[in-house]
Amino acid sequence: MSLYFMALVLFCIGVYGLVVKKNLIKKIIGLVIIENAVNLFLILTGFRTGGEAPILERGMEAVPEHFVDPLPQAMILTSIVIGLGVIALLVAISVRIYEKYGTFDVTKITELKG
Amino acid sequence: MIPVFVIIPLACAFVIPLVAKKYEVLAPAVAGVGSFLLLVFSIWSIFLLGGDGHVVYEVGNWQPPVGIPMVVDGLSVLMLLVVNVTGFLSLVYSVPYMKKFTSARYYYTLFALLLAGLNGVVISGDLFNLFIFVEITAIASYALVAFGTERQELEAAFRYAVLGTLASAAILLGIGLAYSHTSTLNLADMAEVLSAEGAGGVVIPFVTVLFVAGFGLKAALVPFHSWLPDAHPAAPAPISAMLSGVVIKTIGVYALVRVLFNVFGMTQATTDVLIWLGIISMAVGVLLAIGQWDFKRLLAYHSISQIGYVVFGIGLGTPLGIAGGLFHLFNHSLFKSLLFLNAGSVEQAAGTRKLDELGGLSEKMPVTSWTSLVASLSIAGVPPLCGFWSKLIIIIAAFQAGHVIGAVVCIGTGIITLASFLKVQRYAFFMRKGEVKDFIKEAPLLMQISMVALAVLCVLVGILFVPFLSEVIQPATDVLLRGTGAFADFNLLGV
Numbered sequence: 001m002s003l004y005f006m007a008l009v010l011f012c013i014g015v016y017g018l019v020v021k022k023n024l025i026k027k028i029i030g031l032v033i034i035e036n037a038v039n040l041f042l043i044l045t046g047f048r049t050g051g052e053a054p055i056l057e058r059g060m061e062a063v064p065e066h067f068v069d070p071l072p073q074a075m076i077l078t079s080i081v082i083g084l085g086v087i088a089l090l091v092a093i094s095v096r097i098y099e100k101y102g103t104f105d106v107t108k109i110t111e112l113k114g
Numbered sequence: 115m116i117p118v119f120v121i122i123p124l125a126c127a128f129v130i131p132l133v134a135k136k137y138e139v140l141a142p143a144v145a146g147v148g149s150f151l152l153l154v155f156s157i158w159s160i161f162l163l164g165g166d167g168h169v170v171y172e173v174g175n176w177q178p179p180v181g182i183p184m185v186v187d188g189l190s191v192l193m194l195l196v197v198n199v200t201g202f203l204s205l206v207y208s209v210p211y212m213k214k215f216t217s218a219r220y221y222y223t224l225f226a227l228l229l230a231g232l233n234g235v236v237i238s239g240d241l242f243n244l245f246i247f248v249e250i251t252a253i254a255s256y257a258l259v260a261f262g263t264e265r266q267e268l269e270a271a272f273r274y275a276v277l278g279t280l281a282s283a284a285i286l287l288g289i290g291l292a293y294s295h296t297s298t299l300n301l302a303d304m305a306e307v308l309s310a311e312g313a314g315g316v317v318i319p320f321v322t323v324l325f326v327a328g329f330g331l332k333a334a335l336v337p338f339h340s341w342l343p344d345a346h347p348a349a350p351a352p353i354s355a356m357l358s359g360v361v362i363k364t365i366g367v368y369a370l371v372r373v374l375f376n377v378f379g380m381t382q383a384t385t386d387v388l389i390w391l392g393i394i395s396m397a398v399g400v401l402l403a404i405g406q407w408d409f410k411r412l413l414a415y416h417s418i419s420q421i422g423y424v425v426f427g428i429g430l431g432t433p434l435g436i437a438g439g440l441f442h443l444f445n446h447s448l449f450k451s452l453l454f455l456n457a458g459s460v461e462q463a464a465g466t467r468k469l470d471e472l473g474g475l476s477e478k479m480p481v482t483s484w485t486s487l488v489a490s491l492s493i494a495g496v497p498p499l500c501g502f503w504s505k506l507i508i509i510i511a512a513f514q515a516g517h518v519i520g521a522v523v524c525i526g527t528g529i530i531t532l533a534s535f536l537k538v539q540r541y542a543f544f545m546r547k548g549e550v551k552d553f554i555k556e557a558p559l560l561m562q563i564s565m566v567a568l569a570v571l572c573v574l575v576g577i578l579f580v581p582f583l584s585e586v587i588q589p590a591t592d593v594l595l596r597g598t599g600a601f602a603d604f605n606l607l608g609v
Contacts, residue, residue, distance in 0.1 A: 075293075086282075101265065
């Protein structure tokens with residue numbers, strides 16, 4: 001249970017970074033922390049204390065109760081790749097923003113009214 | 115045959131960068147052929163549905179609930195039409211419009227990825243697969259919003275991408291919780307598990323909250339709308355048309371409605387949430403729109419307000435309300451994308467999109483002017499154009515359901531919308547203010563063709579709304595009305 005709570009704490013740290021920090025790169029780091037907190041949470045839902053990898057070897061008997069659920073792990077792999085794509089795009093956009101505005105400070109990047 | 119909807123655009127996205135490096139002209143050609151094929155297939159899919167109203171394809175022949183199914187039913191057919199009609203016409207429009215941009219081949223690649231994501235969301239029968247296609251669409255649209263790489267474009271794209279990623283995190287968390295609760299990701303299987311379990315419990319209401327926030331942000335419903343008025347005007351005009359006409363509906367409204375109606379089942383609480391989100395979006399969107407002088411920004415605020423109509427109609431949950439909402443969703447994809455294409459050709463011709471600097475364009479640009487008149491009257495709900503019928507149906511449905519406040523807001527929003535578009539027509543096209551600049555000339559032929567095609571569709575759907583309702587909207591409405599039972603006869607476990 002405490003592990004779930006840690007994932008929540010991590011999520012809140014990410015939200016703090018995203019909302020409070022003024023620097024674009026720090027905002028992106030906050031976003032990365034949020035994504036990882038969600039990924040960690042999903043991994044935990046499939047975890048079983050003392051469980052084994054769900055691989056059947058010859059002569060072994062299948063005992064589903066002993067296995068760790070592999071599906072969340074497959075999902076998280078996909079989700080990590082998606083996160084990588086988004087973060088790469090965000091960093092590329094921030095580099096271009098720096099070229100145009102000469103700053104990473106969001107309080108100075110305000111051409112749009114929102 | 116269902117996988118073609120994803121295979122064709124993905125193949126285009128792969129081929130375009132390979133061939134277009136040497137021959138730039140092949141990029142629009144490949145993308146155009148691909149999206150034309152998609153259009154043909156999506157029209158053909160109307161006739162594909164048999165008596166039981168759905169077609170299922172098991173990817174890799176893995177049987178559900180282990181495998182990932184692709185499902186086409188009445189609602190998917192409607193959404194496929196929305197995606198591919200607007201997609202093809204926007205792509206035709208892009209060919210002359212994108213000439214002023216460098217490395218246009220990446221534009222066509224991203225466009226093809228956008229289509230792949232949108233079609234994938236619509237035909238996915240698996241919750242996590244749906245999330246992946248939502249993300250493909252979202253990443254392609256972040257990149258396309260930033261495509262101009264000027265100051266405003268980059269700023270808008272950054273905001274859009276940060277908020278979109280936050281929404282995705284909420285959706286992913288919801289999917290994880292739903293999976294840990296039901297031990298399945300297959301939409302049909304999940305619906306069965308949940309309906310066997312019955313009401314009660316806290317997990318599914320919490321997941322519903324996460325989904326309403328996540329998909330609501332992607333649909334730009336009002337408390338979550340702040341990115342839209344920046345992002346949609348910043349994109350190139352055909353992409354604005356795709357974003358406002360298709361993307362917010364597919365990865366926002368469709369995904370939310372599909373999960374809420376067909377998997378979780380509607381409760382009184384979710385009905386109320388949808389209805390009030392719709393009413394607030396309608397009112398706030400249109401009130402913010404009237405003060406705008408930037409042509410595309412004004413249109414973007416109207417998108418928020420029109421999405422409010424759609425969500426309100428579907429949220430009513432009565433047969434008439436759902437039909438009205440879905441019909442309005444289709445109509446909005448026609449006239450709003452047409453308006454954005456008009457705004458693009460005005461901007462290209464006059465060099466500005468500030469309404470108070472334009473004027474008298476109707477003489478120099480007759481095609482743009484007349485098609486935008488059709489679209490404006492359509493969005494304002496003037497009979498017999500398509501927007502009139504869908505708004506009328508929603509208002510009647512609201513009165514029938516006893517939701518007088520909603521009906522009154524609908525009517526009021528319609529009137530303000532009319533006023534707002536009279537302003538657009540007057541300032542941009544009809545009012546003469548000094549000499550009209552000499553360099554302004556009509557848009558190139560392909561841009562004219564796609565604008566005229568959309569205008570003709572607006573008029574045709576308006577005149578032939580009875581057959582359209584019975585052939586396309588009715589099957590889609592049935593899917594939502596059957597609630598969690600809609601998937602039940604998909605014959606899950608090979609029985």
